[in-house]
Amino acid sequence: MKYLTVTAVIISIICVSCLSDKEKDLRSIVNHPVNIDISDTVWHRDTALSFVDFRRKYKYLSVVYLLNGCRPCYQEFINWHKKMESFTTSKDYTVLFIINGDNYKDLMSKVDEIDQVDKKYYILMDPHSKFVGKNLNIPKWIRDGSVLIDKENKIKMVGKPWVNSSMIELFNRVCVN
Numbered sequence: 001m002k003y004l005t006v007t008a009v010i011i012s013i014i015c016v017s018c019l020s021d022k023e024k025d026l027r028s029i030v031n032h033p034v035n036i037d038i039s040d041t042v043w044h045r046d047t048a049l050s051f052v053d054f055r056r057k058y059k060y061l062s063v064v065y066l067l068n069g070c071r072p073c074y075q076e077f078i079n080w081h082k083k084m085e086s087f088t089t090s091k092d093y094t095v096l097f098i099i100n101g102d103n104y105k106d107l108m109s110k111v112d113e114i115d116q117v118d119k120k121y122y123i124l125m126d127p128h129s130k131f132v133g134k135n136l137n138i139p140k141w142i143r144d145g146s147v148l149i150d151k152e153n154k155i156k157m158v159g160k161p162w163v164n165s166s167m168i169e170l171f172n173r174v175c176v177n
Helices: 002-029 051-057 071-084 104-114 130-134 165-175
Strands: 041-044 047-050 060-067 093-100 122-125 146-149 155-158
Touching: 002 155, 041 051, 047 051, 060 071, 071 093, 071 104, 093 130, 104 122, 146 165, 155 165
Parallel strands: 060 093, 093 122
Antiparallel strands: 041 047, 041 122, 060 146, 146 155
C-alpha cells in the first residue's frame, strides 16, 4: 500500500512538471514569429500558385505540419478539412498544410485512397525540411502540431481550434471578429 502511494505521488509530480513545461512553452511562444517562407510555390486544388500572392490574400493561417508517407498524417489532413467545415471563418483565413515531402500528386493520391475531401486548403511541399530548420526555436511538440498565425506570421494560438470550447472561443475571437 505504501509503495502504491509513493508511486502515485511520484507520477503526480511528474505530470504536474510536464504540464508546467508545456504551459511555459505556450506562454513564451505566443506572438513569436513562425518562418513559413520556405518555397515559392503553394498548391491549391492541383494548381501551383505564388507563395507571395497567397500570403497577401490571407491575414490568418492555421499552419499544420505533416509528413508525406505517414498514414496518420493523411488522416489528419482529412480531419482538418472535415472539422473546419463546421466553422464560420472570415475570407481572410485559411489553412496552410506544410508537408515534409516532395511529391504533391503522390500526397493527394494517398489522401484520396483514404477519403474524398474538398481540398479547399493550401499545401506547401517541403522536401528539404526547411520548415523545421527555420523554426528550431519553436518547441517540437508545437511545431509538429498546428499554430494559428497572423499577417506578420506571429503565433496567436497553438492547437486545433475544435478541441474544446475554449479553443473555439479563442479561434473565433482572433479570426472571426
